[in-house]
Amino acid sequence: MGTTQLETVPEPKYWHLRTVLSNALDSEFEVGEILPNERELAARFGVARATLRQALEQLELEGRLQRRRGVGTTVAPPRVGVEVNPTRHSWPGAPGDAWQTEGCAEDVPPAVVGRALGRGDEKVYTVHRVRTVHGQPVATELLYVPPASVPGLSGIAGLETDAGVARGRAVLRELQRLELGGQERTVELGSARAEDAKRLDRLPGAPVLVLTTRYLAAGGTAAVAVSTYRADTCRLTFGESAGTGLLAAG
Amino acid sequence: MGTTQLETVPEPKYWHLRTVLSNALDSEFEVGEILPNERELAARFGVARATLRQALEQLELEGRLQRRRGVGTTVAPPRVGVEVNPTRHSWPGAPGDAWQTEGCAEDVPPAVVGRALGRGDEKVYTVHRVRTVHGQPVATELLYVPPASVPGLSGIAGLETDAGVARGRAVLRELQRLELGGQERTVELGSARAEDAKRLDRLPGAPVLVLTTRYLAAGGTAAVAVSTYRADTCRLTFGESAGTGLLAAG
DNA sequence: GAGTGGTCTAGACCACACA
DNA sequence: GTGTGGTCTAGACCACTCG
Numbered sequence: 001m002g003t004t005q006l007e008t009v010p011e012p013k014y015w016h017l018r019t020v021l022s023n024a025l026d027s028e029f030e031v032g033e034i035l036p037n038e039r040e041l042a043a044r045f046g047v048a049r050a051t052l053r054q055a056l057e058q059l060e061l062e063g064r065l066q067r068r069r070g071v072g073t074t075v076a077p078p079r080v081g082v083e084v085n086p087t088r089h090s091w092p093g094a095p096g097d098a099w100q101t102e103g104c105a106e107d108v109p110p111a112v113v114g115r116a117l118g119r120g121d122e123k124v125y126t127v128h129r130v131r132t133v134h135g136q137p138v139a140t141e142l143l144y145v146p147p148a149s150v151p152g153l154s155g156i157a158g159l160e161t162d163a164g165v166a167r168g169r170a171v172l173r174e175l176q177r178l179e180l181g182g183q184e185r186t187v188e189l190g191s192a193r194a195e196d197a198k199r200l201d202r203l204p205g206a207p208v209l210v211l212t213t214r215y216l217a218a219g220g221t222a223a224v225a226v227s228t229y230r231a232d233t234c235r236l237t238f239g240e241s242a243g244t245g246l247l248a249a250g
Numbered sequence: 251m252g253t254t255q256l257e258t259v260p261e262p263k264y265w266h267l268r269t270v271l272s273n274a275l276d277s278e279f280e281v282g283e284i285l286p287n288e289r290e291l292a293a294r295f296g297v298a299r300a301t302l303r304q305a306l307e308q309l310e311l312e313g314r315l316q317r318r319r320g321v322g323t324t325v326a327p328p329r330v331g332v333e334v335n336p337t338r339h340s341w342p343g344a345p346g347d348a349w350q351t352e353g354c355a356e357d358v359p360p361a362v363v364g365r366a367l368g369r370g371d372e373k374v375y376t377v378h379r380v381r382t383v384h385g386q387p388v389a390t391e392l393l394y395v396p397p398a399s400v401p402g403l404s405g406i407a408g409l410e411t412d413a414g415v416a417r418g419r420a421v422l423r424e425l426q427r428l429e430l431g432g433q434e435r436t437v438e439l440g441s442a443r444a445e446d447a448k449r450l451d452r453l454p455g456a457p458v459l460v461l462t463t464r465y466l467a468a469g470g471t472a473a474v475a476v477s478t479y480r481a482d483t484c485r486l487t488f489g490e491s492a493g494t495g496l497l498a499a500g
Numbered sequence: 501g502a503g504t505g506g507t508c509t510a511g512a513c514c515a516c517a518c519a
Numbered sequence: 520g521t522g523t524g525g526t527c528t529a530g531a532c533c534a535c536t537c538g
Contacts, residue, residue, distance in 0.1 A: 011444070012526060015454050037504060048528045053505090058441055058455050069505045070536030079438060187437050188329060188485040189457060191308055194261070203506080204265050205308050207439060207457070235438040238488065262507060287523060298509045303524090319524045320517035453525080 013047055014054035020045075021055055025064055025075055035065075035073040061207060063232050079235040080133050084211060084227075089180050091215065092129070092143055092225055093172025099129040099141065104168035109144045109224075116214050116224050119146055125153075127168040130199060131227075138234050140196045141227040143172075149222040150174035175223065181216040187236065188212075196228050207231040263297055264304035270295075271305055275314055275325055285315070285323045311457060313482050329485040330383050334461060334477075339430050341465065342379070342393055342475055343422025349379040349391065354418035359394045359474075366464050366474050369396055375403075377418040380449060381477075388484050390446045391477040393422075399472040400424035425473065431466040437486065438462075446478050457481040 035041065042052040056073065059065045066076040083098075092099065107126045108114070114121050124144045131139040147153065152174045190210040197204045211227040229236065285291065292302040306323065309315045316326040333348075342349065357376045358364070364371050374396045381389040397403070402424045440460040447454045461477040479486065 011454070014526080015444075018455070039504095048530090050529090051527060054526085056505095061439060061457065062441055063438070067505065068536085069534065070503080072504060081436065185488040186331065186485050187459065187488070188313070189311060189439065189459065189481040191312055194265075204261070205268070207311065209437065209439065231439040235436050238435040238437070264507080289523095298511090300510090301508060304507085306524095317524065318517085319515065320522080322523060 014051050014058070017045060017047065017052065017055035018058045021059060022064065025059070029075045031075050031077045033075045035075070037072060060232060066232070076233070079233055080138070081237040082131075082133065082138060082229065082234050084185075084236050084238060089183070091172070091175045091178070091180055092127075092141075092223070093169075093175060098133075099131050101165055101168040101172065102128040102130055103164050104128065104171060113144050113224050113226065116212075117144065117146055117221050119148075122146070125150070125167075125171045127171050129168070136233075137200055139227050139229040140199050141225055143223060143225045145171050145175065145223045149178065149217070152177065178217045178222055180222075181218065183216060184214045186212045189231070190228065192228065200228070200230050202230065202232075209234065209236060211236065264301050264308070267295060267297065267302065267305035268308045271309060272314065275309070279325045281325050281327045283325045285325070287322060310482060316482070326483070329483055330388070331487040332381075332383065332388060332479065332484050334435075334486050334488060339433070341422070341425045341428070341430055342377075342391075342473070343419075343425060348383075349381050351415055351418040351422065352378040352380055353414050354378065354421060363394050363474050363476065366462075367394065367396055367471050369398075372396070375400070375417075375421045377421055379418070386483075387450055389477050389479040390449050391475055393473060393475045395421050395425065395473045399428065399467070402427065428467045428472055430472075431468065433466060434464045436462045439481070440478065442478065450478070450480050452480065452482075459484065459486060461486065 029035070036044070038049055038052055038056070042049040045052065056065060056067065060067055060076075063076055063079045065073055067073045090097070093101070105126045105128075106123045108121050109117065109124055109126070111121075117124065124146045127141075127143040127145065129141040129143060130137050131141070150171055153170060188210050190208050192200060192202055192204060192206045192208045194204045196208070197206055200206070200208075209229040209231050211225075211229065213225040213227070214221050215223040215225070279285070286294070288299055288302055288306070292299040295302065306315060306317065310317055310326075313326055313329045315323055317323045340347070343351070355376045355378075356373045358371050359367065359374055359376070361371075367374065374394045377391075377393040377395065379391040379393060380387050381391070400421055403420060438460050440458050442450060442452055442454060442456045442458045444454045446458070447456055450456070450458075459479040459481050461475075461479065463475040463477070464471050465473040465475070
């Protein structure tokens with residue numbers, strides 16, 4: 001990438017630096033390769049370390065770089081396409097879905113979820129799940145299920161006091177009994193809460209794509225899922241055709 | 251929000267600050283209200299301005315704050331839900347769509363688009379469009395249409411030399427004649443290129459949601475659209491039910 | 501212990517909006 | 520002109536990974 005000094009241009013240094021580094025990544029580096037450390041890069045380009053870091057942050061946001069404390073900065077592989085098919089009508093936990101149940105609690109949901117469920121601030125089952133791709137966790141999920149949606153549950157002896165994986169699975173199992181009337185989804189940018197960040201192997205505040213799904217049944221909202229995907233490594237794909245999915249690939 | 255000093259906690263100051271400010275926004279501020287300026291806030295919390303700014307950046311990323319140079323920092327309204335319905339089968343430019351055509355050029359598309367189009371690096375029509383909500387631009391789009399998808403175009407006298415809005419409209423009009431076989435979409439995080447940033451009234455590098463759509467017809471890719479949405483103000487909604495869309499609202 | 505990225509400071513100057 | 524947020528500097532120390 002040379003030892004080029006930055007010219008005086010009317011654009012911010014960090015932005016110009018981002019462009020220079022981006023081009024260098026395209027032409028001179030392989031995926032997985034380690035970049036020189038920040039202090040050396042800053043010196044090489046004649047800027048303060050903070051300025052260089054601004055450029056690196058941009059590139060990390062774009063999924064071009066991966067930075068790990070104590071290790072270094074590496075060239076990131078292309079983002080993985082993650083299927084979140086809205087037209088495949090199925091409940092969470094249906095056979096073959098990509099999630100792993102981690103636990104279940106009974107909590108009052110956040111206000112926005114409570115509103116979508118149409119039931120004020122009653123307690124609901126809150127199932128924690130994790131989604132992994134190639135062994136790496138890429139998303140966490142909180143699935144909110146009102147007890148009314150899974151009436152069969154309360155009759156199962158012993159489950160009331162089980163706060164763990166088994167109860168989560170039971171909730172999902174009961175959900176399958178309902179007829180799914182449709183779903184409604186939104187995607188927005190968020191920042192990882194401390195707990196999610198830990199599960200996703202990121203720092204708190206890391207950018208995430210928040211996918212909110214409202215599951216409809218019998219004219220009402222049967223459940224709401226809030227899924228938190230790593231924004232640096234994931235590209236959400238809404239496949240519709242049965243085809244190979246060109247966009248999903250690289 | 252008080253004059254509270256930050257306690258010594260094992261979490262970063264900027265993260266704690268983010269939480270404190272977030273709570274203050276919920277309880278003590280109205281939408282549109284102007285916050286004290288950064289220098290005063292920093293002093294009030296006993297941190298350096300750079301640290302305070304890290305917290306503000308987080309909140310802006312989450313759509314809680316809006317910062318404008320020369321003006322100040324204001325409390326942002328809730329994100330607007332923007333319909334990007336994948337199940338409503340229609341071409342871009344169909345009657346009633348929310349976009350405004352701004353121009354048209356003939357360019358070689360970026361490599362990733364060329365691949366999705368399945369045609370190496372030939373020139374394609376590149377239609378520029380803008381989407382506004384409540385008069386504010388929320389997204390820009392580049393729509394790539396190979397000439398083969400709009401065979402009727404070349405026969406229209408005079409349009410070959412028109413590089414502007416009229417040609418863009420003509421391309422969209424011709425597209426409607428094809429039968430839409432399906433579409434495939436992806437959403438990922440990106441940062442606004444300088445040109446997009448200007449149109450979206452943001453700084454270069456601002457976080458955006460990039461929605462890529464592959465339009466299928468006659469067994470191939472008839473067009474590819476790359477839509478760039480402001481991530482701070484937009485929530486993409488994939489409505490499926492004909493219902494009101496609870497998630498789309500506030 | 502050495503080396504990495506992450507946090508934080510206390511300044512400076514700039515670009516922009518608005519009166 | 521005044522005040523705002525945006526950029527940039529040159530340091531310091533911390534938290535983490537790994538040999």
